[in-house]
Amino acid sequence: MDLLNNYLIYLIPVFGLVGILVMAVKSAWVTKQPTGDESMNQLAGYIADGAMAFLRAEWKILSYFVVVAGLLLAYSGTTVATSSPVIAISFLIGAFLSAFAGYLGMRIATKSNVRTTQAAKTSLAQALKVSFTGGTVMGLGVAGLAIIGLGSLFIVFYTMYVKNVAGANVNGEDMAKALDVLAGFSLGAESIALFARVGGGIYTKAADVGADLVGKVEAGIPEDDVRNPATIADNVGDNVGDVAGMGADLFGSYVATMLATMVLGREIVSHDNFGGIAPVLLPMVIAGLGLIFSIVGASLVKIKNETDSVQNALNIGNWASILLTAVATYFLVQWMLPNDSFHMVRDEDANGAIKAGSLVFTKNGVFGSIVVGLVVGTLMSIITEYYTAMGKRPVMSIIRQSATGHATNIIGGLAVGMESTVLPILVLAAGIYGSYFFAGLYGVAIAAAGMMATTAMQLAIDAFGPIADNAGGIAEMSRLPEEVRGRTDNLDAVGNTTAATGKGFAIASAALTSLALFAAFVGVAGIEHIDIYKANVLAGLFVGGMIPFIFSALCISAVGRAAMAMVEEVRRQFREIPGIMEYKARPEYEKCVEISTKASIREMIAPGLIALLTPIIIGFAFGPEVLGGLLAGVTVSGVLMGIFQSNAGGAWDNAKKSFEKGVEINGEIYYKKSEPHKASVTGDTVGDPFKDTSGPSMNILIKLMSIVSLVIAPHLNHADNSSKFIQKQEKVQSMNVHSIQVEKKA
């Protein structure tokens, strides 16, 4: 047992390695599956090529960014004692692994799609097996790389700055330095995630909206018709947006959650058998266990007959992984954490006594917080499903309002989206209150870590959706029999639900992660309060609240612009290339792919820079407390805008889908092509950028801004005393407002 105690830290990357090995086996199995006829392979090839073309273009731009940011980080690392130029290396590895995780996911997705189509010729069970195994490969790849990366780097930095330093203090500056350098890893991962999510989101929706507007509406050809020049771009979009973008997003969340918990764990006084760093190690070990139980859960996802419920199969796997992880975590906490109670270092006075009003908690409290995190994640998924599922009150209300036209459909969807913020916010507020109640700020962070533990499984379920969607697209484009398309449609419908619940989960985890990072930031910046009663902090709160609005505006107007360019290109091809409509001429798919690629790369830069630069500017110009106000504003407004946009988009989508089977409005049944259906298509098109571009980007926006703040926090401390800008400000102030320092009369 002592041996295990001493070497636990080295075990962490091993969890990740196990994940990667299982991934390799599953990936080989997918590759071995039959790929169907030549037409299918040709289409799949176009999609894979288009996706790689996008990634290459994206990587090229991002490589410049990464080099510049790395150099800046290296320089900044030299300016304070609690950091080091090594942070740049950490940043580069994070950026690389995040991009690599996206690449892995996309490669397996573009392999699985055509193989799923082929499998759908045989049975639903086989089609599910192929598509879900594809998803699992992605989930394991992302989680495995994250744990290996973070775990290994922690070993390195812990050894460098703490273990090999004589008299190092695990609760003090030495460990702070190790974690500050490690934060570079998270910063790298989250920066790439932002660009991937925003770029991918713009790509996929520009192609989707553009393809629909001309194809479905003007030319009257169905979705995924091979004659539509934008159809390949649309299918590429599913991969670069929903797969690569989401992979990078969850990679970032996963890493950020662990990191924030570690930073807060560093400050906990813990008399444990792990050299006092059990609270620091705990989130990584929980993630490792979650990865293992995700493998177990994934192996349970299977059906036998055509009529078996795919959703049930996914639910069984998901619940198995969550419950197993919860039980294992209970024993883990009992083993790793001491029986003594904990408190934060900063709650001690100079003599080591606990200050009045300090928060003290126990290992059972820590487990309580983890349970709170699991409950919050589950409730958020259920609420999201309610607001976006077919047949439920919210979607039905949009359907009814489609009867009176486009405008009332839009009003209905916007109202549903706004209303859908209520329960998630109450759950989240209760979650914050509850996890804090059990274990203070560390509790808030570890709740997020508990929620994120089964990321591999969540991602497997999430990634299965776009694979099935693509498989359906290939079936349609290859004009395969109705039966095949029926099976892929079945999978796709389940995929739509999992996409919605996945978004609920993602926003909840991002919110808790951001709060954990926020708490970590306050600690590192060395401030006591973030007092919104101060005018400048309140001004920061306002500016922060505005950021998600401008970010969303940039995202959705980018989609609008790119979609219009796409519409014009498709119209041009229909006009200038004779024979497309008669299947005699091949459309120039690559032209459309190029438009989406260029537009998305160009348009992702402005929102990305806003997210990265705002905290830096505000932090250095106005100090850490105003920056804290800014972060709070961004987080609250970002969570609200994320939920609003994702749910409105999801509800509009399913309101439209409901017309496929026919819906009853005031006693009459309406189907596709009816006037109410046309109104519902408008809602769906408006919802597209909401739910797949700006909505999910909110997650990364709030996390990234928190991480940037955390990374610059040690410098702000410094800046407060010496920055020339601040001195100048004070001088101006003294003209009118004198900060009089009067000693208390004795």
Next chain:
Amino acid sequence: MDLLNNYLIYLIPVFGLVGILVMAVKSAWVTKQPTGDESMNQLAGYIADGAMAFLRAEWKILSYFVVVAGLLLAYSGTTVATSSPVIAISFLIGAFLSAFAGYLGMRIATKSNVRTTQAAKTSLAQALKVSFTGGTVMGLGVAGLAIIGLGSLFIVFYTMYVKNVAGANVNGEDMAKALDVLAGFSLGAESIALFARVGGGIYTKAADVGADLVGKVEAGIPEDDVRNPATIADNVGDNVGDVAGMGADLFGSYVATMLATMVLGREIVSHDNFGGIAPVLLPMVIAGLGLIFSIVGASLVKIKNETDSVQNALNIGNWASILLTAVATYFLVQWMLPNDSFHMVRDEDANGAIKAGSLVFTKNGVFGSIVVGLVVGTLMSIITEYYTAMGKRPVMSIIRQSATGHATNIIGGLAVGMESTVLPILVLAAGIYGSYFFAGLYGVAIAAAGMMATTAMQLAIDAFGPIADNAGGIAEMSRLPEEVRGRTDNLDAVGNTTAATGKGFAIASAALTSLALFAAFVGVAGIEHIDIYKANVLAGLFVGGMIPFIFSALCISAVGRAAMAMVEEVRRQFREIPGIMEYKARPEYEKCVEISTKASIREMIAPGLIALLTPIIIGFAFGPEVLGGLLAGVTVSGVLMGIFQSNAGGAWDNAKKSFEKGVEINGEIYYKKSEPHKASVTGDTVGDPFKDTSGPSMNILIKLMSIVSLVIAPHLNHADNSSKFIQKQEKVQSMNVHSIQVEKKA
């Protein structure tokens, strides 16, 4: 001079009386104007009757609310020493005057509309004179009643609790009690304002959307066509929403701003010639001067020729009143405030010395804050105009995106609305920073007071718009010559611009007022910080941020539901009453009026209760600091949602209007009835509830929640120590988290 010093307090209501006298003269002049032919009078009669029917129905419901709330207030006034049951009387007077101000405005508006139509037969100059005089009557009525009410009550309570009490302390509990009781006046005014704004907003847009959906889209008859059964309801809506609703809104803002400044002024240590209460009196005197200069400004609004610019005439009057007030305020501040510097009472220690780090400011600082307020108000108006004006980039972008359909028009408008939050928030943040910089929290409040000083003029300009709109409606319904309609259209177009800038001004004033109330709340509640680093305060911030979303959702879905009921009624009348389309049968206008009235009264209750009850529940359950977090969340999110929705709606409206003269998209000119125009109509219809129901309601929501908090603040202080709920909570907490109180080791 000494005499003036002693009696200044009694002079304040005199300013209000002057306003009311001038109002009476102008009102008599309007009444004397010719009213046109019988058909016009009949239509005007329908509108006036419908408007009164709504007011009566609204007052009936509100009288129950006022009685219940008054009794609760009277009871609560007995429970703490710093309040009194008299607060209930103060509340009743506030509620009554607010309703009365709305009634006065509506009566003059329904008189002026038909007289403006008649005047438009003569000349544009005469039409402007009649409609703007109508607006002036409303502006002077609202401002006059507010000053008389607040000023007189202050005299009464100041005499009761301070002047006639031996040894009373003007900076202490005695004055606090007078102002607490006075806060009931503001609470009464703002509660009525909320219901009037929300009810009126639902009414006007249900009628407007319902009338448009069947009339314009299905039956193909123009707006304001006498054959449309909903057309009278639509015109009634302009009066109950845009006139009575807005009147009550600005009455509430005006009173709340003065009150918040007085509460903060009470705590300022001022060695002046007014018994130490110059900072308390200042906002009321500024308002009085603003009223006088509004009368001067209004007298400058006139044109001579048909081709003169109406906008210019309004601008001249507006600027004259603002600049004259600014100059007069400079001298006022010099005269009223002492040469000593100020600081807050709470910045003194037990020995009367100023504590370290306290903020000290001068009378020039106070004037600086007032200038900041004027600049913020002006900039907000200019920015709002840019984002909603025809021919500017934002509206042009929506027009272009109408070419690719309904969906891209909606995406374009949403993007414009979100983007339009950036500059106003930066201006507001700078305004908070600047006014605080000059004179601390009192500066923030007095900035709002400076901005609101010329409310009478602002309201005159605002109310002129719906009067002109109605005049145009009567001209259309009476089928008057093209020339007459041309003149009313000219006035209406200017009215649309002033409506947009008025909204920018209203949101800016509401934001600053709320912040002032927020600061006053913190002082009265006796808390030191609102620290969002505390988990429960942060949870409050999240819940607060969500309130504007659910509030908006309720408002816009109420409009959607009521509009659908209206659509069905109009369809029924067209079906069941033969001869409507041939002008042979009169539609049953009163049925449509009834639908709008019932729907709006029913639907205003839920949002109203949310606004009133949330602060009470949160305050008593979780204490004042969490309530502070809630208020900050509501204010930030409410300001953002208000700007977003108002500007998106305004931009959609003008994008649609641009098609009337024809717009060029990609080299082609499109007019009304073209496909892009139809898409623009969709945007306009979505924007209607945004800009006239939920958007402007945000102003009142944030103010009302702050006032409720301010009124309950003295009780919360108390609750923190004795509430059973809190005690129970602490007991539960002690199971897991021990708040250990350890004395510092000596």
